[in-house]
Amino acid sequence: MYRILHKEALSEVTKLMVIAAPEVARKARPGQFVIVRIDERGERIPLTIADYDREAGTVTIIFQEVGKTTMHLGTLEPGDELATFTGPLGHPTEIENYGTVVCVGGGTSIAIIFPIARALKEAGNRVISIIGARNKDLLFWEDRMRAVSDELIVCTDDGSYGRKALVTEPLRELLEQRDGEIARVWAIGPAIMMKFCALTTKPFGVKTIVSLNTIMIDGTGMCGGCRVQLTDGAKFVCVDGPEFDAHQVDWDLLLARQRFYLEEEKLAVERWRHQCQLEAQLTAAGA
Ligand code: FES
Structure with a gap:
C-alpha cells in the first residue's frame, strides 16, 4: 500500500498529492509516469510524475478531477493509502545540453514541464519557460518554474494574470526575435495547445517535443487507446512514449480519438456521483 503524505489544492479542480513510494522515487526521471489504482478493484x-525526492522516498503527482477515478482520488486525504502505485514507466526525457531551450506548459501540465525544465537547467541549458492557463485561478507553480528558468513568461487566456495571450504568441515572438538561438522546444499541455505549438515551431525548423500522456487510458500497452499516428507509423504512447516529435504527430486524428470515450466517462461520473449521494444519505440516516 502507498500512503498519501500530503494533499494540496492547486486550483478548484487540480490537486497535488505526495505519496510515500521509495522504490519509485529512487528510479524516477523527468517525463516518466506511474499507474495508480485506488483499490484492488479500481481503474x-x-x-505523470510531477516531482520526486529520492532521500525522502516520495513522489508528487498532480491531477485534474475530470473523470470518475480522478474525482474519487481527489476525495482521499493524507493517511489514506493507494492499492498500487506502479512505476516509473515510459521513456524519460532526453536531457542534454542543447544550448537555449524553451519549455511551454499549459494548465495542469505545468506540473509535467517543471521536472523537465529543472533537469534541462541542471544540464547547463539556458531555459526560457512559458506557462499559461485559462485564468489566474488555474495557474500554479509560478515560483517553482521561475526558480528553474532563466526567463519566465506567464500568460492567461483572459488576461486575469500575466500577459493576456495564448502560449503560442510569446513562443512565436521568441522564435522570431532569437532566430537560430533556440535549439529545442518542449510543449506540454492540452492536445489542442500542443498542436498549435507544433504548427508555430515548424516553419522555424526547431525540433519540438510533446508529451502525449493525457491520451493514455490504462498505461499497459494492451488497450490500444493510446495509439498515435506518426509520419513513420503508429506508436503506443504508454510503450513508445510518452514523448514524441511534435512535427510527426497526426494531430487531427489524435484530437478525434480523444473524443471516443467521452460518453462512457460521463456515465461513469454520473454513476459515481449517485453512489456518493447514496452513501452520504445512509451515513446521515445512521445506517
Ligand atoms: S494506454 Fe492502453 S495501450 Fe497504452
Missing part, C-alpha cells in the same frame, strides 16, 4: 490511471 488503472496513468499519471
Whole structure:
C-alpha cells in the first residue's frame, strides 16, 4: 500500500498529492509516469510524475478531477493509502545540453514541464519557460518554474494574470526575435495547445517535443487507446512514449480519438456521483 503524505489544492479542480513510494522515487526521471489504482478493484490511471525526492522516498503527482477515478482520488486525504502505485514507466526525457531551450506548459501540465525544465537547467541549458492557463485561478507553480528558468513568461487566456495571450504568441515572438538561438522546444499541455505549438515551431525548423500522456487510458500497452499516428507509423504512447516529435504527430486524428470515450466517462461520473449521494444519505440516516 502507498500512503498519501500530503494533499494540496492547486486550483478548484487540480490537486497535488505526495505519496510515500521509495522504490519509485529512487528510479524516477523527468517525463516518466506511474499507474495508480485506488483499490484492488479500481481503474488503472496513468499519471505523470510531477516531482520526486529520492532521500525522502516520495513522489508528487498532480491531477485534474475530470473523470470518475480522478474525482474519487481527489476525495482521499493524507493517511489514506493507494492499492498500487506502479512505476516509473515510459521513456524519460532526453536531457542534454542543447544550448537555449524553451519549455511551454499549459494548465495542469505545468506540473509535467517543471521536472523537465529543472533537469534541462541542471544540464547547463539556458531555459526560457512559458506557462499559461485559462485564468489566474488555474495557474500554479509560478515560483517553482521561475526558480528553474532563466526567463519566465506567464500568460492567461483572459488576461486575469500575466500577459493576456495564448502560449503560442510569446513562443512565436521568441522564435522570431532569437532566430537560430533556440535549439529545442518542449510543449506540454492540452492536445489542442500542443498542436498549435507544433504548427508555430515548424516553419522555424526547431525540433519540438510533446508529451502525449493525457491520451493514455490504462498505461499497459494492451488497450490500444493510446495509439498515435506518426509520419513513420503508429506508436503506443504508454510503450513508445510518452514523448514524441511534435512535427510527426497526426494531430487531427489524435484530437478525434480523444473524443471516443467521452460518453462512457460521463456515465461513469454520473454513476459515481449517485453512489456518493447514496452513501452520504445512509451515513446521515445512521445506517
Ligand atoms: S494506454 Fe492502453 S495501450 Fe497504452
